[in-house]
Amino acid sequence: MMRQFPIILIPPEVQRIAQSKPQAPEFNIEIPSVPAFRQPKPIHIQEALGLTCGLVVVVAIVTLISKILGLVLLIVGTVVIILRIRYQFQTYKKRYKKHQDTLQHYLAKFEAYSHQEIKYQRELAIAHAPDRIMQFRHQQYRDYFAKVSTSGDAIAIKESTNPFGKNQPTDEQAIEGVIYYFGITLQQYVTGTLYQGVKLFIPSIDYDWSPALVYIDPVLNLHIAIEISVPSDNAAIIMRDDLAERFLVDSGWIIIKFAQEQILQSSTECCKEFAKLLDRLSFDDNVLPKFADTPDLLVVKR
Structure with missing residues (x-):
């Protein structure tokens, strides 16, 4: 089945909260009806x-x-x-x-x-003022994301080291380096923190899931997994990843998946796509304006 990148997976409850508003005051007064009869005359x-x-x-x-x-x-x-x-x-x-x-x-x-x-x-x-709506949604987000947690070995991207080092990188190190630089670039725009090395055990498939990067907003306890999809014809790996993602979304995670070529060729546009996600779900509306001069990310079909 052909897929279109980026792929964004959002829990249904998060989608509901993103559209919610504080309860509006009631207004049950009916408009008065205009008198039906015409102005009287002395003689008709x-x-x-x-x-x-x-x-x-x-x-x-x-x-x-x-x-x-x-x-x-x-x-x-x-x-x-x-x-x-x-x-x-x-x-x-x-x-x-x-x-x-x-x-x-x-x-x-x-x-x-x-x-x-x-x-x-x-x-x-x-x-329904914008700040009231934002406060209302953020309170719901804090309650909903309270259940989400990560492993303790996560390393903040700004505290990690460049995997290239001073040596000629291997192919695996090259991919890690691209992810590292993408994380460093994105970290300049967002208020939360990007982490590497996050691992979560998926009991239903006995698998340790580890995305390329994880964005965590400490105020909302928001967790967004950033995954890099590489071309693969292995049906078992594709099914394993789908099951893992379904489990994570059910657990309150949001997942955004970029194609490898998007990260390699359009890393700034990928950052803008991430900013659009934060803005669309009312997480942070201060990031997207920073990409006003950046074109939108081109879709990749695979």
Whole structure:
């Protein structure tokens, strides 16, 4: 199966924490509804015209049957329309006052709602401020990473010696030297410490796992394993590494794997990829800006 480097393995709980935010304040107030009726008028002219037209049509039809009945209907209808118009005129002040009271009540409710919404937005902005979110996530990270531990023989990269020494290096020493220089370069940018010589026993496969480098943030107890993948057709070794990595991720480790040629040819770009990981998971957002002028790492497929 073809793989694409770099490979990053992150525990699901870490991914959840990286997206989490402090609980937002509740806001259960519904926006007031606008009064449905229109502003009253002394006389509803359109209504009066409509009633008059309707009366004329009905009277015309009835007159065809009985002129007397049509005349009576005309008189009665006219009186009803006049009374209706008079009623509207007499009740105008009362209707207008009721409308104004309803409108004032709506405006008062809307103003109260606006004040509550502004207060809510202010509280939400405080609760979800970048520093608050970072503190919230870091507290969860400290609780989660508390279970992660390493062996005591780990050596800080800044305290180790160049494996090249003064002698002509062997192929194995050459790889160690590349890892050493990569670690020295990366250590200049990060606040945590890079270690070599970390060993962890994987009981499920009876194997001592030892990555190229391990980054440890003492504040969060964050452990990130940096592995260098060399081309291999040995299925047993590939399966062993996969099982070891699965065990480590389940134990709270984060793993980033670079192809050997990426470390050899693009070590600074690999450092930027590591910085992007710290930034994406909200571990440290001060590292990535240091690589503003560094291009992104090219993907390697193998």
